[in-house]
Amino acid sequence: MLEYQQRIQAFLNASLNNLDVPERLRAAMRYSTLSGGKRFRALLVYASGLAVNAPLNRLDSVAAALEYVHAYSLIHDDLPAMDDDDLRRGLPTNHIQYDEATAILAGDALQTLAFEMIASASSGLSDAQARSICLKLAVGSGQTGMVGGQILDIQATNHQLDRRALENVHRRKTGALINAAVICGALCGDHTTESQLSGLSDYADNIGLAFQVVDDILDIESSTQELGKPSGSDVENGKSTYPALIGLQKSKKLAQTLYQESIVSIAAISDNTSLLEDLAKLVVERTK
Amino acid sequence: MLEYQQRIQAFLNASLNNLDVPERLRAAMRYSTLSGGKRFRALLVYASGLAVNAPLNRLDSVAAALEYVHAYSLIHDDLPAMDDDDLRRGLPTNHIQYDEATAILAGDALQTLAFEMIASASSGLSDAQARSICLKLAVGSGQTGMVGGQILDIQATNHQLDRRALENVHRRKTGALINAAVICGALCGDHTTESQLSGLSDYADNIGLAFQVVDDILDIESSTQELGKPSGSDVENGKSTYPALIGLQKSKKLAQTLYQESIVSIAAISDNTSLLEDLAKLVVERTK
Numbered sequence: 334m335l336e337y338q339q340r341i342q343a344f345l346n347a348s349l350n351n352l353d354v355p356e357r358l359r360a361a362m363r364y365s366t367l368s369g370g371k372r373f374r375a376l377l378v379y380a381s382g383l384a385v386n387a388p389l390n391r392l393d394s395v396a397a398a399l400e401y402v403h404a405y406s407l408i409h410d411d412l413p414a415m416d417d418d419d420l421r422r423g424l425p426t427n428h429i430q431y432d433e434a435t436a437i438l439a440g441d442a443l444q445t446l447a448f449e450m451i452a453s454a455s456s457g458l459s460d461a462q463a464r465s466i467c468l469k470l471a472v473g474s475g476q477t478g479m480v481g482g483q484i485l486d487i488q489a490t491n492h493q494l495d496r497r498a499l500e501n502v503h504r505r506k507t508g509a510l511i512n513a514a515v516i517c518g519a520l521c522g523d524h525t526t527e528s529q530l531s532g533l534s535d536y537a538d539n540i541g542l543a544f545q546v547v548d549d550i551l552d553i554e555s556s557t558q559e560l561g562k563p564s565g566s567d568v569e570n571g572k573s574t575y576p577a578l579i580g581l582q583k584s585k586k587l588a589q590t591l592y593q594e595s596i597v598s599i600a601a602i603s604d605n606t607s608l609l610e611d612l613a614k615l616v617v618e619r620t621k
Numbered sequence: 622m623l624e625y626q627q628r629i630q631a632f633l634n635a636s637l638n639n640l641d642v643p644e645r646l647r648a649a650m651r652y653s654t655l656s657g658g659k660r661f662r663a664l665l666v667y668a669s670g671l672a673v674n675a676p677l678n679r680l681d682s683v684a685a686a687l688e689y690v691h692a693y694s695l696i697h698d699d700l701p702a703m704d705d706d707d708l709r710r711g712l713p714t715n716h717i718q719y720d721e722a723t724a725i726l727a728g729d730a731l732q733t734l735a736f737e738m739i740a741s742a743s744s745g746l747s748d749a750q751a752r753s754i755c756l757k758l759a760v761g762s763g764q765t766g767m768v769g770g771q772i773l774d775i776q777a778t779n780h781q782l783d784r785r786a787l788e789n790v791h792r793r794k795t796g797a798l799i800n801a802a803v804i805c806g807a808l809c810g811d812h813t814t815e816s817q818l819s820g821l822s823d824y825a826d827n828i829g830l831a832f833q834v835v836d837d838i839l840d841i842e843s844s845t846q847e848l849g850k851p852s853g854s855d856v857e858n859g860k861s862t863y864p865a866l867i868g869l870q871k872s873k874k875l876a877q878t879l880y881q882e883s884i885v886s887i888a889a890i891s892d893n894t895s896l897l898e899d900l901a902k903l904v905v906e907r908t909k
Contacts, residue, residue, distance in 0.1 A: 352764055352765070353764070353765045353769075354764035354765065354769055355764075355769050355772050355773050355776070357772060357776065358764055358768070358769060358772045359764070362764070405729075409725055409726075409729060412725065414716075414720070414721030414722045414725060415722050415725065428702075432702070433702030434702045434703050434772075434775055435772065435775075437697055437700065437702060437703065437725070438697075438768050438771055438772050440729075441693075441697060441728075441729075441732065441763075441768050442763050442764040442768040442769070444729065444732055444733065445732065445759050445762055445763030445764070445768065446759070446763055446764060448736045448755055448758075448759045449756060449759035449760060449763060451755075452752050452753075452755040452756035452759060453756060459748075460747075460748035460749045460751075460752045461748045463748075463752045463755075464740050464748045464751045464752055464755075465740075467736055467739075467740040467751075467752075467755050468737060468740035468741060470736075471733050471734070471736045471737035471740060472737060474733055475729075475730050475733030475734055475737060476640055476641075476642035476643075476646055476647070476650070476730040476733070476734065477640070477641045477642060480646070480726050480729050480730040480733065481641075481642055481643050481646060481730070483726055484643050484645060484646045484722075484723065484726050485643050487722055487723075488643070488645065
């Protein structure tokens with residue numbers, strides 16, 4: 334896992350250095366993309382790609398694209414008009430470190446760059462692969478997926494959602510991009526089957542929901558220092574959470590069930606699923 | 622021209638109606654995409670596509686993508702942290718009509734939707750075309766193009782730029798997307814030649830710069846009512862302009878020269894360049 338974290342870090346660093354871009358914008362784009370993070374979405378791309386024997390150079394570009402979309406979403410989510418967060422990964426958020434206008438534009442440019450990376454010849458993808466990956470990434474990150482989930486999340490603030498509505502928010506807000514990461518990695522393979530895609534999609538949906546349930550649990554149980562962002566912010570911000578809805582113990586059990594289902598989903602797809610399994614474990618065992 | 626304006630309006634309307642998207646987000650996306658505008662970038666896609674005999678259904682999707690990127694950029698440019706404009710096309714700007722968070726997200730989602738439109742099978746594009754159009758649109762709208770130009774524009778506020786620096790701002794901020802519109806239209810053709818692309822690119826660069834020169838002139842000579850946005854805002858906001866740099870009469874002459882060069886650029890590309898010519902004329906003769 335560490336090997337691929339270092340690999341994507343080096344790739345992102347080189348890719349952002351090579352851009353033709355005004356320096357202040359580059360600095361803001363680098364700041365939020367390179368400053369830590371678990372690289373969870375990039376790792377999912379590699380893990381899924383390795384499971385279907387996809388070449389590493391293609392996975393680099395696609396993993397970078399997913400990280401760019403994730404970084405853009407964090408920058409925009411942290412803005413004063415949105416979650417108004419000053420701290421992210423233990424550092425000032427982008428609009429605190431730079432300014433709001435720069436943060437908005439850095440987010441905008443990172444989104445564009447994600448699609449540029451995939452469509453560029455240097456990705457090593459075939460035309461059909463580049464197209465299907467662009468489409469999957471767009472559906473996962475746009476109005477149907479991540480951005481749609483973000484607006485539902487804002488609308489739900491200070492309303493207690495029922496379980497079905499809460500799951501709909503999460504499936505869009507975080508689940509859709511996690512699904513896109515796993516599927517885009519698999520689409521880098523030259524011989525990926527429908528049955529593999531189906532198993533991987535189930536895997537992604539299970540760990541995507543587990544990721545959010547664990548996030549809700551950590552927001553209660555961890556300290557601000559451990560999280561690198563304010564703990565207890567869900568309650569303070571009037572967010573619906575799994576612990577509030579079904580209780581803390583049942584939330585922990587739900588995370589375990591989702592983990593086990595994710596492992597079952599990929600049991601038959603190939604012999605090379607160890608990184609996928611490690612990542613599923615990480616989702617439920619992480620402490621920040 | 623009117624025919625294609627009506628065509629893209631109907632296409633955008635249907636396309637936004639068919640989305641799977643939370644209603645408030647759809648409303649904000651529709652508000653800024655459908656509320657008037659000259660549809661200049663869409664018209665450029667059709668005009669360029671017609672010049673190379675591209676099928677109309679492909680041009681619809683690509684023209685819509687350009688309009689989505691343009692709409693997203695206007696929404697974000699109008700935000701309080703950016704140009705802080707309350708009025709656009711005679712109507713309240715998106716963040717005034719809705720709220721800042723919704724406006725940021727509507728812009729984000731419109732950008733994503735642009736790439737989704739192109740990559741989708743319903744665009745009728747081949748895989749190679751979809752890929753090259755995604756790439757051209759990304760380069761024109763991202764850090765190298767439009768967003769890069771926007772940050773240069775912000776940095777240049779209250780500094781008098783020399784002509785070369787001002788041209789660099791405009792080539793990125795508005796020229797790159799105009800060039801992308803023209804080239805993306807041409808890439809919808811099945812037999813587009815390098816020589817056609819080269820002539821069309823020169824055409825685009827000339828009208829792109831003319832567009833900005835005329836914008837600067839109109840900001841001085843037109844009323845707020847005619848423009849549908851505050852006139853005199855360049856001076857008030859400390860922006861460098863062509864009239865300030867080279868004088869009003871020389872600015873008008875420059876616009877004419879750029880117009881004539883744009884016509885020369887496309888003289889040899891095909892027999893079907895009348896819409897391209899009409900659009901170049903519109904750029905220099907428009908009054909708002």
